[in-house]
Amino acid sequence: xxxxxxxxxxxxxxxxxxxxxxxxxxxxELAESYLARIEKLDPTLRSFVTVDRERALAGARRAxxxxxxxQVRGPLHGVPYGAKDLFAIEGLPSTWGAKPFAQQRFESTAxxxxxxxQAGAVLLGTVAMIELAGGLxxxxxxxxxxxxxxxxxxxxxxxxxxxxxxxxxxxxGLVGFALxxxxxxxxxxxxxxxxxxxxxxxxxxxxRHGAMALSWTMDKLGPLARSAEDCEAVLxxxxxxxxxDDWSAQEPVPAALPAETARALRVAAIxxxxxxxxxxxxxxxxxxxxxxxAGGVTVGDAKLPDLPFEAVAALVIxxxxxxxxxxxxRDGRARQLADPEASISNAAARAITAGEYVKALRIRTxxxxxxxxxxxxxxxxxxxxxxxxxxxxxxxxxxxxxxxPVGGMSTLCGLPAISVPCGFGRGGLPVGLTxxxxxxxxxxxxxxxxxxxxxxxxxxxxxxxx
Amino acid sequence: xxxxxxxxxxxxxxxxxxxxxAAPALAQDAPPGKxxxxxxxxxxxxxxAQEAGLSDAERETLKKSITGFDKAVQAVRDFKVPADVxxxxxxxxxxxxxx
Numbered sequence: 001x002x003x004x005x006x007x008x009x010x011x012x013x014x015x016x017x018x019x020x021x022x023x024x025x026x027x028x029e030l031a032e033s034y035l036a037r038i039e040k041l042d043p044t045l046r047s048f049v050t051v052d053r054e055r056a057l058a059g060a061r062r063a064x065x066x067x068x069x070x071q072v073r074g075p076l077h078g079v080p081y082g083a084k085d086l087f088a089i090e091g092l093p094s095t096w097g098a099k100p101f102a103q104q105r106f107e108s109t110a111x112x113x114x115x116x117x118q119a120g121a122v123l124l125g126t127v128a129m130i131e132l133a134g135g136l137x138x139x140x141x142x143x144x145x146x147x148x149x150x151x152x153x154x155x156x157x158x159x160x161x162x163x164x165x166x167x168x169x170x171x172x173g174l175v176g177f178a179l180x181x182x183x184x185x186x187x188x189x190x191x192x193x194x195x196x197x198x199x200x201x202x203x204x205x206x207x208r209h210g211a212m213a214l215s216w217t218m219d220k221l222g223p224l225a226r227s228a229e230d231c232e233a234v235l236x237x238x239x240x241x242x243x244x245d246d247w248s249a250q251e252p253v254p255a256a257l258p259a260e261t262a263r264a265l266r267v268a269a270i271x272x273x274x275x276x277x278x279x280x281x282x283x284x285x286x287x288x289x290x291x292x293x294a295g296g297v298t299v300g301d302a303k304l305p306d307l308p309f310e311a312v313a314a315l316v317i318x319x320x321x322x323x324x325x326x327x328x329x330r331d332g333r334a335r336q337l338a339d340p341e342a343s344i345s346n347a348a349a350r351a352i353t354a355g356e357y358v359k360a361l362r363i364r365t366x367x368x369x370x371x372x373x374x375x376x377x378x379x380x381x382x383x384x385x386x387x388x389x390x391x392x393x394x395x396x397x398x399x400x401x402x403x404x405p406v407g408g409m410s411t412l413c414g415l416p417a418i419s420v421p422c423g424f425g426r427g428g429l430p431v432g433l434t435x436x437x438x439x440x441x442x443x444x445x446x447x448x449x450x451x452x453x454x455x456x457x458x459x460x461x462x463x464x465x466x
Numbered sequence: 467x468x469x470x471x472x473x474x475x476x477x478x479x480x481x482x483x484x485x486x487x488a489a490p491a492l493a494q495d496a497p498p499g500k501x502x503x504x505x506x507x508x509x510x511x512x513x514x515a516q517e518a519g520l521s522d523a524e525r526e527t528l529k530k531s532i533t534g535f536d537k538a539v540q541a542v543r544d545f546k547v548p549a550d551v552x553x554x555x556x557x558x559x560x561x562x563x564x565x
Contacts, residue, residue, distance in 0.1 A: 184476060
């Protein structure tokens with residue numbers, strides 16, 4: 001069997017699906033080719049935790065037979081993917097990126113993994129993450145029991161976290177797409193740093209049944225892929241109500257909108273604080289706004305409401321994570337964590353009183369109301385996804401200036417966001433553009449993202465890996 | 467409503483990524499020539515003193531972390547919330563599960 005080259009392996013998931021259905025390539029050939037590429041490149045990138053060759057080839061053979069018989073399950077049938085290592089998957093370890101859970105296994109399978117299996121997608125294995133999805137805070141890129149995941153654009157740089165392997169594996173052409181989770185920036189940041197597209201859906205849009213809980217009121221699951229259209233296709237498979245998740249929304253999954261409809265939308269630009277953003281990032285953002293204008297989109301200037309979004313988000317996550325991982329500290333296993341300062345994290349959480357947590361949730365109500373009002377005047381907002389490009393993989397994050405007002409606002413309010421590549425900054429490293437929509441208004445967000453990608457080619461650029 | 471400051475915004479966003487680096491962030495925001503370690507807050511002193519089983523270095527790091535945290539979430543503590551604003555979570559009584 002021939003090994004497929006990068007031109008095929010870097011195709012979008014939807015293109016791969018089309019090739020598979022047209023029987024131009026076979027699911028087994030495709031899975032074998034990704035497995036060979038993982039074997040070749042991943043010792044450097046460290047994006048995978050467990051490669052399940054047997055399961056992958058069994059899934060590929062099943063897809064091959066079904067497609068041959070004309071039993072097509074959908075656009076992702078036969079497309080290989082990776083799942084962040086925090087999902088319950090029967091027969092596979094689910095390490096949560098943390099040494100104390102290195103041997104953890106579940107007898108059930110997460111809803112998102114089940115839904116992708118029903119859609120015929122082929123699971124290659126689990127991909128790396130920051131330990132406990134960064135819920136205890138982390139001060140170094142190697143705060144994971146598998147070490148720092150390297151950025152395919154420059155292997156001396158970090159792929160970001162906590163969905164580190166999801167970002168790197170997609171950018172390196174090791175998978176067709178990946179699943180990640182985002183409590184605050186854990187999909188958006190890896191997508192931005194790795195030059196790919198990544199979506200954090202509206203809170204409740206995707207079932208979290210079978211996924212590690214870090215913050216019950218903030219956790220979301222979503223796709224990372226090589227185009228916005230791919231992300232939309234994956235989201236359509238994994239979205240929708242699930243009675244096994246108490247927080248799963250009853251909202252129907254709406255139909256996709258044509259990209260052209262974005263031209264009629266009111267788009268607000270939130271310009272970055274010049275002191276917080278790298279000049280190259282601010283420059284790439286301005287070019288992206290111009291590209292939207294060239295595509296027929298009218299972009300106006302706006303500011304976020306003056307509310308303490310980031311402080312509230314920080315407090316809520318810190319308090320909920322302290323509860324989620326309480327046992328780890330009680331029985332001393334926290335000392336096994338890779339971050340040098342993780343073991344004191346829970347003690348630091350004692351600085352939050354019960355009254356402060358409730359107060360933060362009350363301010364959150366005001367934040368939600370203010371943003372619902374904002375999105376009655378605007379349909380979408382755009383901003384730099386991150387204020388910087390990827391930092392070194394082998395240095396502490398202590399000197400990294402990290403400002404994320406739009407991300408703090410949108411994750412706190414449970415709003416959907418996408419990051420799409422919009423240029424390159426320092427050292428030729430990718431820069432992301434984020435588009436945020438009102439709650440459950442993902443179709444508008446995707447329409448603008450697809451229109452942007454129809455007029456630009458940043459998402460088609462490949463890192464120098466061969 | 468309390469206005470946010472850049473210092474609070476930056477320090478707060480760091481807390482999620484790295485609570486222990488909040489204190490250095492605050493030090494960087496200090497005026498030139500005043501980058502010496504901040505005085506621990508009373509809460510930081512209190513919690514660090516109560517926590518058992520820490521080395522001296524860990525106890526110092528904990529003090530810095532809590533001091534940074536205290537400063538970062540000051541915007542929450544100072545914020546005046548009208549009494550009729552409920553928390554952004556809903557309690558829903560569960561009906562009996564009769565067959």
